[in-house]
Every structure is written in structure tokens, then in C-alpha cells.
Amino acid sequence: MNLQGSIVALVTPFKNGKIDEISLKNLIEWHLQEGTHGILVLGTTGEAATIEFEERKRVMEIALEIAKGKVPLIVGTGTNDTQKVLKYTKLAEEMDFDAVLIVTPYYNKPTQNGLYEHYKFIAKNTNIPIIIYNVPTRTAVNILPDTTAKLAQIENIIGIKEACGDIKQVTELILKCPKNFIVLSGDDFTAYASILLGARGVISVAANIVPKMMAKLMESALNREIEKAKELNLKLYPLYKALFIETNPVPVKTILWLMGKIETPEVRLPLAPLAESSLELLKKVAKEYNLY
16 A cells, blocks of 8 residues: 555535535545545544444445545544444454544543553554544644654554644654654645655645645655645645635535535534635635636
8 A cells, every 4th residue: 555645635525414425426536537646534524523323334335436446545433432443443444445544532631641552452453554643633632753653663553644733743753653654744734844854645635626736746745846846835825724714624615515526515513604704715715726
């Protein structure tokens, strides 16, 4: 599994409260055509926290049906309940996903030792490759580089999606973890800089709407075409900002809807539709990038 480059953190389209399977299939096919290097379903951007078990299985089936063997396929299996994470991870293993992404447990606020034991337990009871997901702004815990380096010694813990937003922490991760351990930026803003430090790619929100540009940015950075990568990154920066004008994935779903890629910008409570003032700003930015 060549896990690098631009991996889209795919949205989950909804229509009338249900998963919009047609839009989901079309999105995955579009990403394959546009050159996206990998697909993550049921992550933060995929609203996994509000997706029921049978819906989860259906999203996974669709992703496998369309993209298995074409690009690496990752599924988010993290919750704040270790036993539930194990259940979801075993399902991913049975369905033959290439890897799982497991977010640090939220709300419980485990210690570094608790985090270590959580991931170790999942890894020891499954064989599927595991990617740790660190996003302290959402979970209230930060898995530190020393803890990650310790977990990296476990055979099927293969990498981390690092969304702390701190380049110093990314640097320490790369220094402390084995050379074959995969560091992926979990944050479009830091992806370019992270690649230059030694990361392998990004799990990206922006790739949902500009897949080709994000793929080119990552390819340029990985190939050390520094000027080309820098120019692309600076060009994309205003878009990165616009996608977080409100809570992700509300803005990115709204742009996908404006682009005609999904039928509705529907999100599930407790998320709410984009405010009118934010919509006007988003429309302005989308037009500047010729997205619709």
C-alpha cells in the first residue's frame, strides 16, 4: 500500500436524512478520475459520529465497490469507547479495507498512558494497518510524539494523521518515529510544510473540491519541486481559510452543492446549515476559484 500524497477526507452526502448513495458513488468516481491518491471515508469530514452502524456498512461497501484496488482505501473507526472501536475496526478488517484511521478518544480525556493502552489494545486484537489520528482541537487530548513513537514499535500501527497544527510537534514526530512510520498532515494549512519536513502526504478537506490541485501540490512537494509546490500552496491558502469559516464539513459540503457534485448541502444535527453571511463569503471565494 503506497500511502502518500493527497488522500481525501471524503464527505458523506445526505438527502432527506438518508445517505445519498448516488452522490457518494459519483464523488468517488470523480476522485479516481481527478488523480486523488487515496480515499478516507467516515472520518471527521464524513460525519462519522452521527452515522448509524448499518449506514456505516453501506458507505464502506460503496467505497470498496468503486475504488478497491485502485487507490488506498481507509475508513475511520475511532470513537471514545475502546470496545466500539474494536468492533468497527474488526468490521473494516473483515471487509478488506487497506487501513483504519482511529481518532484519539474524545471527551474521556485519557492520559498519555491511557492513549497508549487504547491503541495497543486495538492493534493487538486486529491485524489491519492502523493510522493514529491526533486532532486536539476536537478531542481535548494531544497524543505526544513520545507516545506516538512508542506506539510506532507495534507492527500494525503504521502511521499518524497529525492535525495538531504545530510544526514543532510534526518535526519531533519525524525525529522520534522510525523512518518507515508514515506521518500524514491532517491539516491543509500545514501540509506543504509537513512534506518538506518529511511527512508523506495529507488527509485533506480541500481535496473534496479541488482534487486535482491538491494532488499536484502533494506530488510537487514530494518530488521537491519547491517553487511549484509553494506557488500552489499559496494559491490554495484563501480556499483553506474559507473551508473553515464554520465547522467542517458544513462549508465544504456547501461548495460541493454549489458545484453540483452533491444534491443537497445537508448535514446532521448538532451541525447546522451555513449562516447566510458565511454563504455569501463562500460563494465569493468559490467563484474566484472558478468552482461554479
